[in-house]
Amino acid sequence: SRLQEAATVEDLRRLAERRAPRLVFDYVDGAAEDERSLRASVEAFDQLVFRPRILRDVGAVTTTTRILGRETSMPLVLGPTGFTRMMHRDGEIGVATAAASAGVPYTLSTMGTTPAADLAAAAGAGWNWFQLYVMRDRGQNLETLAKAREAGMDVLVLTVDVPVAGARLRDVRHGMTIPPTLRWKTAGQAVRRPAWTWDFLTSEPLSFAAAGGSPDDLAGMINTMFDPTTTLADLEWIRGEWEGKILVKGVQDVDDAVDLASIGVDGLVVSNHGGRQLDRAPVPLRLLPGVREAVGPDLDVFLDGGVRSGADIAAAVALGATAAFVGRAYLFGLMAGGHDGVTRMLQIVQAELTRTMQLLGATSIDELDHRLVALEEGTP
Numbered sequence: 581s582r583l584q585e586a587a588t589v590e591d592l593r594r595l596a597e598r599r600a601p602r603l604v605f606d607y608v609d610g611a612a613e614d615e616r617s618l619r620a621s622v623e624a625f626d627q628l629v630f631r632p633r634i635l636r637d638v639g640a641v642t643t644t645t646r647i648l649g650r651e652t653s654m655p656l657v658l659g660p661t662g663f664t665r666m667m668h669r670d671g672e673i674g675v676a677t678a679a680a681s682a683g684v685p686y687t688l689s690t691m692g693t694t695p696a697a698d699l700a701a702a703a704g705a706g707w708n709w710f711q712l713y714v715m716r717d718r719g720q721n722l723e724t725l726a727k728a729r730e731a732g733m734d735v736l737v738l739t740v741d742v743p744v745a746g747a748r749l750r751d752v753r754h755g756m757t758i759p760p761t762l763r764w765k766t767a768g769q770a771v772r773r774p775a776w777t778w779d780f781l782t783s784e785p786l787s788f789a790a791a792g793g794s795p796d797d798l799a800g801m802i803n804t805m806f807d808p809t810t811t812l813a814d815l816e817w818i819r820g821e822w823e824g825k826i827l828v829k830g831v832q833d834v835d836d837a838v839d840l841a842s843i844g845v846d847g848l849v850v851s852n853h854g855g856r857q858l859d860r861a862p863v864p865l866r867l868l869p870g871v872r873e874a875v876g877p878d879l880d881v882f883l884d885g886g887v888r889s890g891a892d893i894a895a896a897v898a899l900g901a902t903a904a905f906v907g908r909a910y911l912f913g914l915m916a917g918g919h920d921g922v923t924r925m926l927q928i929v930q931a932e933l934t935r936t937m938q939l940l941g942a943t944s945i946d947e948l949d950h951r952l953v954a955l956e957e958g959t960p
C-alpha cells in the first residue's frame with residue numbers, strides 16, 4: 581500500500597497533504613507568525629553533523645531505554661495535540677493504540693477530542709499520559725485532573741508556553757474554526773478531499789472536554805479559557821492535587837530549567853511548542869545541551885520541535901535528552917492513514933534510529949553521547 585511505500589516521515593507528510601483538506605493540513609503543518617521558530621527548529625537538525633566511531637561490534641543493538649524509570653522501546657514520546665479527531669476519524673484512540681503496540685508513551689491533550697475514560701477503555705494497555713493547560717476556571721482543572729487519574733494516567737505534562745494564543749497565520753487566513761465549518765472559501769477544499777470529508781461528516785461530532793460549544797476560532801477559544809496569570813504558585817497547587825509525576829513543557833531558558841529542577845519536578849520538556857507560540861523562540865536542540873549541563877544527569881529532560889526521523893531522535897539523545905517528543909510526525913501519519921499511518925511512522929523512526937546507532941557505532945541508548953554529534957560542521 582501507499583503507507584508501506586512511505587520511506588520517511590516526509591513521505592507521510594506528502595500523503596497527508598493529499599488526503600486532508602488544506603485548512604486541516606495547515607493547522608498541523610503551520611506555526612506562528614512568519615514560522616521562523618519552526619523553520620529554525622527543523623534546520624538545526626538538518627545542520628548537525630554526526631561523528632561516527634568505527635570498528636565497534638554493532639551486530640546486536642537495542643533502542644530500549646527508561647523514561648521516568650519505566651522501560652520503553654525507544655526514547656520517544658507521542659506528545660499532546662489538540663483536536664486530533666479532525667485529522668482522521670481514528671483520532672486519539674488510533675494514535676494511542678499505535679503507541680501502545682510500539683511500546684512508547686502517548687500524551688492526551690486537554691484539547692483532545694476523546695474523553696480520557698474512552699481512551700483508557702480502548703488503549704489501556706499502553707502508557708498514557710495527560711497534558712494540562714491551566715484554565716481560568718480552577719474547578720474545571722480539578723475535574724479534568726480527576727478524570728485523567730481515574731483513567732489510569734500517572735504522568736501529567738503541564739504546558740506553560742500558552743499564556744495567550746500564538747498567531748497561527750495560516751489558520752487566520754483560512755478563517756479556521758474549531759470544529760471546522762463549511763463556508764464558500766473552504767467548501768472547494770472539502771470537495772477535493774472526498775475521503776476525508778465523508779469520514780468527517782459521518783463520524784462523531786468533534787466535542788471536547790474543555791470547550792463550550794459553538795464553533796470558534798482557536799485563538800479566541802484559548803484566550804477566553806486559558807489562564808494568563810499562571811505562575812509557579814499554580815504549579816505548587818497542581819502538585820498538591822496530583823499524586824503522579826509532573827513534567828513541565830515549554831521550557832525555553834536555562835535559568836527557568838534550574839528553578840524547576842530545584843523545586844523537584846520530575847522532568848522538563850525543552851520546547852517552543854513546535855514554533856506555534858512565540859516566533860523567533862530559542863531553538864530547542866541548541867538550548868538542550870546547556871539545560872542538561874545546568875540540571876545535571878539525573879533529571880529527565882525531553883526535547884521537542886522539528887523531530888522528523890530516528891536520526892533526529894539519536895541526535896537529541898546524544899545532546900542530552902532522555903527522549904524526544906513528537907507532534908507533527910505522528911499527525912502526518914494519522915492524516916495519511918489513521919491508526920495504520922501512525923504505526924507506519926513509528927516503524928520508520930524505529931528503523932532509522934536502529935540504523936543510525938549502528939552506523940554511529942553505538943549499541944545502546946546509553947552509548948549515544950555528545951561526542952557523536954556536532955551541532956554544525958566546524959563546531960567542537
Ligand code: FNR
Nearest residue numbers: 659660661662689739853854884885886906907908
Ligand atoms: C500541538 N502542540 C500541543 N502542545 C500541548 O501541550 N497541547 C496541545 O494541545 C497541543 N496541540 C498541538 C496541536 C498541533 C496540531 C501541533 C502540531 C502541536 C505542541 C506539541 O505537543 C509539540 O510541542 C510540537 O508539536 C513539537 O513540534 P513538532 O514535533 O510538531 O515539530
